[in-house]
Amino acid sequence: MTIFALDLNDSGLRLFRDLEVAAESPGFAIVTQSQLLLGDAARREFRLHPRQANNQFWHRLSMDPLAMRGPNVANHADLVYRHLKELLDEAAFESDDELILAVAGTTTSDQLGLLLGVAQELNTPITGLVDSAVAASIAHPVPNRSVHIDVSLHCATLTTMEADTELARRSTADVAELGLSSLLDAWVNVIADRFVTETRFDPLRIAETEQQLYDRIYLWAEEGAHLAELTIEIEHQGSVRRTGVSAKALVEKARLRYRLLDRVLDEGTSCILSHRAAKLPGLSEYLLASGHAVTQLEPNDVIAGIRRHLDLIRSGADALRFVTRLPCATGTDAPASSLPRAAPTHVVFDGVGIAIGDGLTLTAQTFADRELGPEFPDGQIQLLNTTEGLVVRARSGTDLRLNDDPPDALEERRALRRGDVLRIGEHALLLIRVDDGA
Structure with missing residues (x-):
C-alpha cells in the first residue's frame, strides 16, 4: 500500500x-x-x-x-x-x-x-x-500573521494564517484578475500589438499563429520569466515573422494587476509565495517595493x-x-524530508534576471540598461557558488544587508536561499531559482 x-x-x-x-x-x-x-x-x-x-x-x-x-x-x-x-x-x-x-x-x-x-x-x-x-508553509519559520499567495489558472488565492503553537488558516480570498490565464492574455496582447506595429501582421486573427504565440509566452512564464529580452517568431504559410519585447514591458503589464493586492494586503504583510506565485515575473519585487516581506516556497x-x-x-x-x-516547526524538529534547499540560480533587478553561474561580480552595469547608479559599490560584491551553497562576499564597509535583517545577519548565514533579497543601499536584488524544464 x-x-x-x-x-x-x-x-x-x-x-x-x-x-x-x-x-x-x-x-x-x-x-x-x-x-x-x-x-x-x-x-x-x-x-x-x-x-x-x-x-x-x-x-x-x-x-x-x-x-x-x-x-x-x-x-x-x-x-x-x-x-x-x-x-x-x-x-x-x-x-x-x-x-x-x-x-x-x-x-x-x-x-x-x-x-x-x-x-x-x-x-x-x-x-x-x-x-x-x-x-x-508549515516547515518554514512564520511570523504571528502571514498571507500565503498561490496562483491557479483563474485566480490568485490569498490565505491568511496565524501562528502560535500551531499554524492555522484564518481566512481566504480570491483575486480573479491574477489568474494565470488572465496574465497570459495580457502578455499576449502586448506582443500581438508589437507584431501589428512592426510587421503589420496580427497573430491573434489566425488560430494557428495565436497558438504559437500562447505556447511561447506559456513557456516563458513556466521557466520563471528570467530572460531580459524575449524574441518571438511566428511561422505562417512559409513566412516567419519576428518581434522582440523586453521582460520589463511584460512585467509592467502584470504590475497593473498586482496592484489589486494593495486592496487586500495590510501594510507590511509577511507574504509567503507558493512556487507558482514565485515564478510570476515581477511579483516578488512588487511586494517588496510595497513594503511587504516575501518568502518563496519550493515546489x-x-x-x-x-x-x-x-x-x-x-x-x-x-x-x-x-x-x-x-x-508549527520548532528548532529541534527534524525536517520533513531530506530534500536539499536548492540554491538560487539568478539574481533579479527591475524585471531583469542574470544567471549567477559559478559566480557573478555585481557592477552598476550588470543588469544591462537598468543601471544601478553611480552610488552602487561597483565590483565590491560577489556571488559565489561553493560547496556550502551560494554565498555573498563583499568588501569591508559595503552597505549590504540580507532581507530586512540587521547587517550582521549575513555573517551568520552560511548559504543564500531562493527568495532572499540583497539590499545594497536603496536597491533590492532578488535571488530566484530557475530549474531546467520547470
Missing part, C-alpha cells in the same frame, strides 16, 4: 508518490463528439479549437453541462473524473493505495463533496484532506508538509476531516 498526495491546482495538478512527482498535468481539455484531449495535449491545441476548449472544469467543479459534449463527457464533473483517472493511471495508482488531497481554502463544501464522489466512482480511497497553504514544500504531519492529516475515508491547522 502506497500513500499518494494530490496538490490540486489547475495550473498544474501534481500527484506525488512519496516525495516524487509521479504525474503532472494542467487543467485543460478539448472535447469533441469523438475525442477527448486532456492536460498538455489539450493545452497545445487550446487556441486551435476555441469552441471545444475548456479550462474551467476544476475551477468550476460542478454538474453544470458542457457547451460541447464528448464521449462519456457531459458536464464539468465528468471532465474532472476523466482527468483524475488519467493522472492516477499515469502514476500507477493501485486499488489498495490511498490518496491525500491538498486543496485551496476557497474550495467550497459542495465542490469537495463532488470531488469525493468522483474519487469514490474511481475506487480511490481519500484518506486525508488538508489546506494546501498550511501544508506548504516540494507541500508534500514535505504532508509527510511531516501525515498522522494528523490522515483520517480515513469514513471520518474525513478538512485539516486547516498544523503544529
